[in-house]
Amino acid sequence: MSNGHGNYAAPDNETRHARFPLPSPLPQAGEGDKGLLRKFHVKHSWGLLLAGLGGSLFLYLPLVIVVVYSFNDSNIAAQWVGFTWRWYDVLLHDAEMIQAAYNSLLIALVASAVATVLGTLAGMAMYRYKLRLLPFLVVAPLAIPEILTGVSLLVFFVLLNMTLGLISIMLAHISFCISFVAIVVRSRLAGMDESLVEAARDLGATPWQSFRLITLPLIVPGVLAGALLAFTMSIDDFVITFFTAGVESTTLPLKIYTMIKIAVTPEVNAISTILMLITLLLVTIASKLAPNAMRGG
């Protein structure tokens, strides 16, 4: 089953034609009524363009509104009063918010570091060997409702008599981050030229040497992209954190949730804007590192 995070790269027509050049001039389909076709084409594209415009508006307008209102000099989000940096100032002096940001950062760093190691191992194992259980365990967490993962971990930790807090959140995050790293690394390996490793072996490299000198450098971008993906997933997670956090520890998403539920102020918009900027930066870096692996998510 596809899970939205796979590698969707497919040979397209241009590359196919480049590899097998066709005699030019190419015979055009429907050349007889070219005028009619062109008219038809334009009409068709207009409909699609309109849909594209509407779709982009639907996708982006809500986020633009959040950013714009983070500079609004009013306690109510609905009316524009005037420009202010006030909410960013409030944010910087909100001790609870800073603690939540610190917790989120710590959890994301630890969880993504551990998940990167385990996920890279899993991705390599899935690529090299015909395994049954591991691929199932990697994909299954992405295929079941998140709430089940959250409550089952809650029950698990409480039955173990563990105090819910930073540690339990980290353990939970590592679990779902492994899947993302493994899938990205695996798809990076699948795009690798196997003949390089064979050539190294033919030239007398030991399996370890060919791994260290050929495979490892080639998958580094995939590993880094996986790490960034895991970091983003961890810092953004709400549902699983909500169930495994207990009462003492707060992360940024939990803090935002509380503010939304109890008393909304434009401070939420300010922290949202900052989080969006950070995510934008991370995603840009990750997509530069592994363009193919990131295209699916």
Added chain:
Amino acid sequence: MNRFLQRSLLSGPPLLYLLVFFLLPTLIMVVVSFGWPGEQGGLAPLWLRDAQGFHLDLTLDNYADFVSTTLYLRLLAKSFWYAVLTTLICLVMAYPLAMLIAKSDKRHRNLMVLLVILPFWSNFLIRVYAWMIILGPQAGLSQALNGVLALFGWGPVSLLFSPFAVLVGLVYVHLPFMILPLYANLEKHDPGLMDAARDLGANRWQCFWRVTFPLSLPGVLAGSALVFIPALGAFAVPDILGGTGGIMIGNVIKMQFLEARDWPFGSTLSIVLTLFALGVTGIAAWLVRRRGGSYV
């Protein structure tokens, strides 16, 4: 032996981690769903000790409760209906977008895909919160709508905290999951097929319904599964946007664990939800494969 060692070293650590922190908790959950609730909430011991020694103390009561209480069955039906609507709306909105990207110049496609998934990378709660602002009673949309309604002498309605708000939120949060698999599928279509269909006299609709759409069914199916499953189990979207009228089964599961503290019944609801989600997806996949066997 060396190969076995290598294999164990690679797959062992992640396998162990996922076994302990994913599979084991899930299995425990299944067991708990047959348990009794504790007196102080939580879970009663799963085994008893009496004259005959230890024996398991399990029950089917939770499942019986679920099946015999129309409240929960209706809630599941309602969640199913919301999830189906969300999937359909996502499909209708995503198709033209995916088609637009797939038909665009190759140089621009990657950028367009990135632009489509970029909002999805921003925090989930922020995306839901954005709709709180847009649908809020003081925002332009509500004011305009209620202004029009007032002209007809109808009382004001609330857009926020309603099933409508839940649907909008669910669609917004899940739309990229539909666009990506659809695009991945449409991109692979051979444009020659369209030319051939047109040469043979098919009009635009016939081209779409008899060539493009049947070929895209695997993408439609993948996207629908990716939207349907999380939408069915959604709890944060209805929690934030739904008010009391818009609650879904996910909200009741949350209540069972955090407020009522009836873990066994909460587990039962979670298991039923998951089996239902996977079952519906499985049946849909089977139907598509059977009906569209010649295309897929």
